[in-house]
Each structure stands twice: as C-alpha cells, then as structure tokens.
Amino acid sequence: DAKTTQPPSMDCAEGRAANLPCNHSTISGNEYVYWYRQIHSQGPQYIIHGLKNNETNEMASLIITEDRKSSTLILPHATLRDTAVYYCIASFRDYKLSFGAGTTVTVRA
Amino acid sequence: DAMVIQNPRYQVTQFGKPVTLSCSQTLNHNVMYWYQQKSSQAPKLLFHYYDKDFNNEADTPDNFQSRRPNTSFCFLDIRSPGLGDAAMYLCATSETSGLLDYEQYFGPGTRLTVT
Numbered sequence: 693d694a695k696t697t698q699p700p701s702m703d704c705a706e707g708r709a710a711n712l713p714c715n716h717s718t719i720s721g722n723e724y725v726y727w728y729r730q731i732h733s734q735g736p737q738y739i740i741h742g743l744k745n746n747e748t749n750e751m752a753s754l755i756i757t758e759d760r761k762s763s764t765l766i767l768p769h770a771t772l773r774d775t776a777v778y779y780c781i782a783s784f785r786d787y788k789l790s791f792g793a794g795t796t797v798t799v800r801a
Numbered sequence: 802d803a804m805v806i807q808n809p810r811y812q813v814t815q816f817g818k819p820v821t822l823s824c825s826q827t828l829n830h831n832v833m834y835w836y837q838q839k840s841s842q843a844p845k846l847l848f849h850y851y852d853k854d855f856n857n858e859a860d861t862p863d864n865f866q867s868r869r870p871n872t873s874f875c876f877l878d879i880r881s882p883g884l885g886d887a888a889m890y891l892c893a894t895s896e897t898s899g900l901l902d903y904e905q906y907f908g909p910g911t912r913l914t915v916t
Contacts (some may be wrong), residue, residue, distance in 0.1 A: 697908050726904075728905075730844075733910075734909060734910075735805075735893070735907030735908050735909055735910050736844060736891070736893075736905075736907045737904070737907065738904035738905060741904070779843065787844065788846075789905065790846070791843035791844045791845070792843060792844060794843060
C-alpha cells in the first residue's frame with residue numbers, strides 16, 4: 693500500500709468546514725483512498741472512499757486531485773462530536789488497510 | 802442495533818496465562834479482522850479471515866492465534882500474554898465480493914490488561 697502523510701493535528705471551529713489534507717504521492721492507479729476516523733475509546737468508523745472522482749456522502753466530501761497524489765476530506769459543518777483521529781489510507785483492497793498516524797482533529801466551540 | 806460485538810470490553814489476565822477474546826457479528830459479512838492498537842498508536846492488522854481462509858500478517862507474533870468456527874463468530878487467542886501485549890483489540894468485519902469492496906465495520910474493542 694502507498695504511504696500517506698497527514699498533519700499530526702489541527703483545530704477547527706464548531707460550525708465551520710474542516711479540511712483535512714492527505715498526501716499519497718506514490719499511490720498506484722488501482723489504489724483507493726479511504727478515510728476512517730476514531731473517536732476516543734471507540735473503534736474506527738468508515739467515512740468515505742474514492743478512486744479518481746470526488747465523492748460525497750452524508751458525512752463528508754472527498755476531493756482527489758487529478759494526479760491522485762493528494763486528497764482532502766471535507767467535513768462541511770464540524771461539530772464537537774467530530775473531534776477524533778482521522779486516518780487517510782491508500783489501499784488496493786479494503787481488506788488490507790494499513791493505518792498511519794492520522795490527524796487529531798479538535799473541534800472547538 | 803449492535804452489529805459487531807466484542808466481549809468482554811475489559812479483560813485482565815496474568816502474565817503467561819492464556820486468554821481468549823471474542824467477537825460476533827450480525828451483519829453476515831464474509832471477512833473478519835483482528836487489529837491490535839497500543840496506547841497512542843494506530844490500529845495494526847494482526848490477521849483476517851476471508852470466509853474460512855485464515856490470512857496472517859507477516860509480523861504477527863506466533864503467540865497470537867485465531868479461530869472462526871462459523872460466519873458470525875471469531876476468536877483471538879493469546880497463548881502466553883506478555884506485558885507488551887496490553888492493548889486494545891479491535892474486531893472488524895466487511896463484505897467483499899469479487900472486485901467490489903465495502904467498508905470495514907469495527908466493534909468497540911476489548912481493552913486487555915496484563916498483570
């Protein structure tokens with residue numbers, strides 16, 4: 693799996709959009725970009741994934757650059773409950789997820 | 802509404818005493834995984850079952866074993882726990898069919914303490 697690089701932490705104001713960057717410059721053509729998050733003392737939770745096109749679901753939007761070397765997860769209206777560690781994972785198959793250090797996102801009131 | 806259930810949530814065992822952690826699912830997914838997550842670290846895949854096929858990660862210690870007697874249940878056995886095995890153990894499931902892969906659903910985890 694391609695290595696991903698994320699900032700170790702970021703703060704976000706409640707009600708504002710949170711934009712979480714991820715670099716995956718060595719991603720191969722058949723590797724997907726997955727995002728999971730882990731709220732304290734809980735198991736990780738799937739957020740979204742994509743290959744080439746931008747994706748949106750009820751939780752977030754995923755913007756993947758045209759060269760696929762980076763992506764951004766957007767939480768449109770962050771709430772306090774979105775405080776968590778966010779993991780960006782590049783993987784050929786979902787069943788070989790390799791979690792990196794992730795980004796600790798703190799949403800502040 | 803529980804989908805991936807792990808019991809117990811907290812387990813204390815003695816150094817060297819075998820321990821078994823349990824996971825069950827109501828999703829009827831064909832893949833089940835075990836991850837180890839040590840304090841302040843990311844989850845690390847130990848192994849997974851694709852139906853009945855067991856797939857061990859190369860760096861998973863021999864001390865860790867797993868059993869999947871049926872679709873719904875999967876067990877993690879630690880034969881001789883050491884202090885370094887204290888961690889959160891996460892079970893996850895997913896449905897994988899041909900070229901389509903779906904997200905993993907995680908249980909709440911079992912926190913293992915070794916005394």
